[in-house]
Amino acid sequence: MPQEIVSFVILLNVLGVAGIVVWHLQGRSRPNARLIVQILFFAAMTIVLILARIVPFRFDPPHLESMSALFVSAKILWWVHLSWAVVGFLRIYIVLDGRPREARLIQDLLVAVVYLGVALSVMAFVFGVPIGTLLATSGVIAIILGLALQNTLGDVFSGIALTLGRPYVIGDWILLSDGTEGRVVASDWRSTHLLTAAHNIVVLPNSVLAKLGLTNISQPDENHLITLSIRIVPTRMPHVILGIMQTVLDSCNSIIKDPPPAVSLVGIDASAVHVELYFQVTSPLQRGVARSEVIDLVYRHCKSSGLQLAMPLSKVITANEDSAQNLSAAGAAPAQCLIEAIPVFSVLTADEITVLAASAVKRTFSPGEEIAKEGDALSSLMIIKAGIVSMRKDDRETARLAPGDFFGEGGFLAGIGESHALRAITRVTVYEIGKEAFAPLLHERPELAEDLAANLAHREALSGNVGNHAMQHDHRRFYLLQAIRAVFRNHAHG
Known part of the structure; x- marks a missing residue:
């Protein structure tokens, strides 16, 4: 045994x-x-x-x-x-x-x-x-x-409570009541690590995190609502202002279109109509880009529609200041004001801008009207004064153009066809400028040709081509610049 x-x-x-x-x-x-x-x-x-x-x-x-x-x-x-x-x-x-x-x-x-x-x-x-x-x-x-080990144990048990409650998971973007926000990249026994928008790691003890109010921006998805308040001088009816602000959101390329953005009139007094714009972005990291684009479009659409942004409530404007502003705004022609506001033409002198504006011809397109087909070489430069133009590639919208944007430079400068089809979404008003007005300017201002080539290369890049985007853009810009210079060199010799 x-x-x-x-x-x-x-x-x-x-x-x-x-x-x-x-x-x-x-x-x-x-x-x-x-x-x-x-x-x-x-x-x-x-x-x-x-x-x-x-x-x-x-x-x-x-x-x-x-x-x-x-x-x-x-x-x-x-x-x-x-x-x-x-x-x-x-x-x-x-x-x-x-x-x-x-x-x-x-x-x-x-x-x-x-x-x-x-x-x-x-x-x-x-x-x-x-x-x-x-x-x-x-x-x-x-x-x-x-x-x-009281504090350490507090962090440990708070971590257990957060894990069991599951208010967030790894990869979620959270916003704390003290203003701290970021994406959760790690969570252990003692602490939780957040990657902020500034690309810094914030280490929060679990006991501190458990005591703070927490908003999970990633749930149910990462679509993030942004509210932007605008004050408009009541020179137009409120419903007209409402429609113009809706056009602002419709022309924005960096916000979500479904659900559609919205505009609300929230107040009115003798000095301003108070408007709030509501729009969503796909990620909290897109907030700055989208807000900047919307603010830029608010300015451009207000300029094109004759609206004025109201002063803050704390600012007192005297009657003389108000009158001076109105006289200054009425002193320049609409086409000249629009050209002066476009960065590409900032290299021109005031006299050159005046001459260029004098040659501009006003045209209007109805909603849904086709402005140019893909491959068409336009005979003049068209600067959008009001409305929204849709850029389409293979029956798919790639971007939208708003007041202050322009197109057609490839056709009348270098005989290059449009890389996108162009269609009016709303009623569109444009100023047309012919090649004859540009010929002397391009000889005197070669940097203007460079800026026009860069703008055209950027617009063509919106078709969504893959690969080394920066290299393609630079090559395309160089090719367009050479083509523009060659056309105007022949024009000068002729």
């Missing part, structure tokens, strides 16, 4: 060591295979224990003094394989349950509980240590450590 027990104990040790070796050979990349190995070796060791009539849940001194070490190691190996099997089941359950990565915190907590329980069981059932006395002593030590 003792010889039979010795054989079983030796077999237990062999199975335990073999299980550890095979478990390590499986690697962490194969959790399912690891779990199968753990179950098989644990089941085999359990069968051997039963055959040897060894009870792992009871402290039994070995029958022979010579086999004490083998007996102890066999029971320890059985407990180790039990803990690994339980931990394997926990990890597989978390994966199959579809838990996010931050559930690693719960997994680590459960694994720690399993290992602690196994360690106490080994001490009690293998070495015969009185666990009751040990727990009483460790309780006093735990109280001392708890007081010393």
